[in-house]
Amino acid sequence: MITVSAAEVTFGRGTPLQTRALRGLDLSIPAGEFVTVIGSNGAGKSTLLNVLSGDTTPEKGKVEIDGIDVTRWSAPKRAGLVARVFQDPMAGTCEAMSIEENMALAHARGRRRGLGLALHGRERALFRERLALLGLGLENRLGDSMGLLSGGQRQAVSLLMATLAGMKILLLDEHTAALDPRTADFVLKLTQRIIAEHGLTALMVTHSMRNALDYGTRTVMLHEGRVAFDIAGERRRNLDVPDLLNLFATVRGEQLADDSLLLG
Amino acid sequence: MSLIATIGAVEVGLVYALVALGVFLSFRVLEFPDLTVDGSFPLGAAVAATLIAIGLDPVSATLIAILAGALAGLVTAWLYVRFGILQLLASILTMIALFSVNLRVMGKPNVSLLGQSTLIDYFAGIKPVFAALGLPGQASLKVVVVGILVIVVTALLGRFLVSEFGLAMRATGANPRMARAQGIATARQTYCGMALSNGLVALAGALFAQTAGFADVTVGTGTIVVGLAAVILGETILPTRSILVKLIACILGSILYRLAIALALNSGALGLQASDLNLVTAVLVGIALILPGARNPLKSMLRRKAAAGDAQSGAAS
Numbered sequence: 232m233i234t235v236s237a238a239e240v241t242f243g244r245g246t247p248l249q250t251r252a253l254r255g256l257d258l259s260i261p262a263g264e265f266v267t268v269i270g271s272n273g274a275g276k277s278t279l280l281n282v283l284s285g286d287t288t289p290e291k292g293k294v295e296i297d298g299i300d301v302t303r304w305s306a307p308k309r310a311g312l313v314a315r316v317f318q319d320p321m322a323g324t325c326e327a328m329s330i331e332e333n334m335a336l337a338h339a340r341g342r343r344r345g346l347g348l349a350l351h352g353r354e355r356a357l358f359r360e361r362l363a364l365l366g367l368g369l370e371n372r373l374g375d376s377m378g379l380l381s382g383g384q385r386q387a388v389s390l391l392m393a394t395l396a397g398m399k400i401l402l403l404d405e406h407t408a409a410l411d412p413r414t415a416d417f418v419l420k421l422t423q424r425i426i427a428e429h430g431l432t433a434l435m436v437t438h439s440m441r442n443a444l445d446y447g448t449r450t451v452m453l454h455e456g457r458v459a460f461d462i463a464g465e466r467r468r469n470l471d472v473p474d475l476l477n478l479f480a481t482v483r484g485e486q487l488a489d490d491s492l493l494l495g
Numbered sequence: 496m497s498l499i500a501t502i503g504a505v506e507v508g509l510v511y512a513l514v515a516l517g518v519f520l521s522f523r524v525l526e527f528p529d530l531t532v533d534g535s536f537p538l539g540a541a542v543a544a545t546l547i548a549i550g551l552d553p554v555s556a557t558l559i560a561i562l563a564g565a566l567a568g569l570v571t572a573w574l575y576v577r578f579g580i581l582q583l584l585a586s587i588l589t590m591i592a593l594f595s596v597n598l599r600v601m602g603k604p605n606v607s608l609l610g611q612s613t614l615i616d617y618f619a620g621i622k623p624v625f626a627a628l629g630l631p632g633q634a635s636l637k638v639v640v641v642g643i644l645v646i647v648v649t650a651l652l653g654r655f656l657v658s659e660f661g662l663a664m665r666a667t668g669a670n671p672r673m674a675r676a677q678g679i680a681t682a683r684q685t686y687c688g689m690a691l692s693n694g695l696v697a698l699a700g701a702l703f704a705q706t707a708g709f710a711d712v713t714v715g716t717g718t719i720v721v722g723l724a725a726v727i728l729g730e731t732i733l734p735t736r737s738i739l740v741k742l743i744a745c746i747l748g749s750i751l752y753r754l755a756i757a758l759a760l761n762s763g764a765l766g767l768q769a770s771d772l773n774l775v776t777a778v779l780v781g782i783a784l785i786l787p788g789a790r791n792p793l794k795s796m797l798r799r800k801a802a803a804g805d806a807q808s809g810a811a812s
Contacts, residue, residue, distance in 0.1 A: 284676065286675075305675075305680075306675045306676060307674075307675050307678050307679055307680045307681070308678075308680075310675075310676060310677055310678025310679075311678060314676075315676045317672075317673075317676075322670070322672060322673060323673055323676075324670070324673060325665070325666050325669040325670045325673060326669075326670075327665075327669050328662075328665060328666070328669060329736075332662060332665075335659070335662060336662055336663065336666050336674075336677050336679075337677055339659050339662075339663075339677075339678075340677045340678045341678045342678070344658075344659035344660045344662075344663050344679070345658070345659055345660060346655070346658045346659070346660055346661075347658060347659060348657060348658060348659075349657055349658055349659045349661070349662040350657070376736060
C-alpha cells in the first residue's frame with residue numbers, strides 16, 4: 232500500500248513565480264493496482280511522481296510505503312522501494328555505457344555496492360534471458376553501447392531495468408511521449424505485460440486519455456494539485472474519452488477545451 | 496635526440512601518467528572539471544620530500560602523501576557537494592589554498608632529497624642488468640620502478656571501474672539523475688572519486704620528488720594542462736570503449752606528449768629553447784584538441800567517390 236496524504240509542494244515560494252504544485256493531495260494505491268494519471272499542464276502530475284520517488288520533498292503531508300514513513304527519504308535511499316522510467320529515453324540510461332553495464336546498475340538497485348565485479352556470467356545470462364523476452368534481438372548485443380539504441384529500444388530496456396530489482400511501486404513518467412505512435416504502442420503493450428507478469432503496483436502518467444482508459448485498473452485525474460476524480464472497476468470500464476471529458480467538466484464545474492487536456 | 500634525453504622523457508611521462516589517470520577520473524568518469532591537481536601534485540611532492548628528509552621511510556612517506564592528496568580532493572568535493580559552489584571555482588579555491596599549505600608543509604620554498612634514500616633505491620639491486628645492456632643505470636632504474644608502479648595502479652584502477660562501486664561512479668558522472676533513481680548516493684560517489692583522483696595526482700607528485708631529487712612549491716604550475724593533454728592525446732591515438740584500454744591510452748598519451756616536447760626542444764632546426772616549453776605545450780594541446788574533429792581529406796574524398804559509384808550502379812539497375 233502506497234499512501235500520499237495531504238501533500239503540499241510549492242515552487243518558488245515568496246517570488247512572483249510562486250506555484251502551488253500540490254495542494255493537499257491525497258492518494259492511496261493498494262498493492263497490485265495499476266493507476267493511470269491524467270491532467271493538464273501544471274496539474275501536479277510530475278510533482279506527484281517526484282514526491283513518490285523522493286526527488287521532491289513535500290513541505291506538508293506524508294508519503295508512506297507499506298506503513299513506513301518515507302517522506303524525508305532521498306531518492307537514492309528510496310530506490311529499493313521505487314523504480315522509475317523517465318519520459319526522455321536519454322534520461323533513464325547511461326548512453327556511454329553498454330547495455331549490460333546499464334542493466335548491472337539497475338540490478339544492484341537498493342543494494343550496497345561493493346568492490347566485487349559488476350558483471351559475472353550469472354548476471355549476463357539473466358540479462359540475456361530478459362532481453363530475449365523483448366523480441367528485439369538485443370540479447371545478442373549485450374556489449375553494445377546504449378547510445379546505439381533507438382528511443383523505443385531504450386525505453387524497452389529501461390522497463391526491463393526497472394524490474395531487475397525488487398520494488399513496491401513502478402513509476403512511469405509519460406514514458407512513451409517521446410516515441411512515434413507505433414513504437415509507443417509497442418512499449419505500452421510491453422509495459423502492461425511486464426506489470427501483469429510480475430504483479431507490480433504501478434503509477435503511469437500519460438497525456439493520452441485513450442491510453443489512460445485502455446491500460447491499468449484505475450484512472451486518477453489531477454487538477455490544480457488535487458485529485459479531481461478517481462474511477463475504477465465497472466464504472467471505468469463503461470467510460471469513453473468524451474465521458475471522461477464530461478466527467479471532468481462536472482467535477483470542476485467548468486468547461487474545458489478537449490485539446491488543452493489531450494495536448495496540454 | 497640523445498638516449499639519455501629519451502629515457503628522461505619516458506620517465507617524466509610515466510610520472511605524469513598518474514596525473515593523467517587522476518585527471519581521467521575527474522574529467523571523464525565523474526565529469527568534474529577539477530583544477531585541484533595544480534595544488535595536489537606539489538602537495539604530494541612536498542609531503543613526501545619533507546617526510547623523507549626528516550628520516551621517515553619512503554614507503555610511508557609516499558602513502559602519507561597520497562592521503563594528503565585525497566584530503567585535498569575531499570575539500571574540493573565538499574565545497575561543491577555541500578555548498579553548491581561551481582566545480583571549477585571550488586577546485587580553484589582549493590588549489591590556491593594549497594599553495595600556502597605546501598609552503599607550510601615544507602617550511603621553505605623547496606626541499607632537496609640529495610643523498611636521501613627514496614623508493615627508487617629499494618630496487619638499486621637491478622642496476623647491473625642495465626649496465627650489461629649498455630643503458631644508463633640510474634635513469635633506466637627510475638623508468639622501471641615508476642613503470643611498475645604505473646602498471647600496478649592502472650590494473651587496480653581498471654578493476655575498480657568495472658566493480659559495482661566503480662560502475663556506480665561512472666553512472667554518477669554520465670547521468671546523475673539516473674544514478675540517483677538507481678539508488679546511487681551521487682554525493683558519496685563524488686567524494687570517493689575526487690579523493691581517489693587527487694590521491695593519484697599526489698602519488699605522482701611524491702614520485703616526481705623522489706625521481707627528480709627535490710620538491711618545489713612551483714612544480715604544480717600547469718599540472719592540469721599536462722594531465723589533460725595526455726588524456727586527450729590518448730583518446731586521439733587510441734579511441735576505444737573499453738575502460739581498461741582508455742586508462743592505457745592515458746599512459747601512452749602522457750609518454751608521447753613528453754617525447755613530443757623533448758623532440759621539439761631538442762631539435763636544433765626549430766631553434767626552440769627550454770623557456771619555450773609553455774608555448775610548445777599550448778600548441779601541442781591545441782593540436783590534440785583539433786585533431787579528433789578534423790576530417791581526413793583523403794578519407795572524405797574516398798567516401799564521396801564510393802557514394803558516387805553507388806548512385807551510378809543504383810541508376811543502372
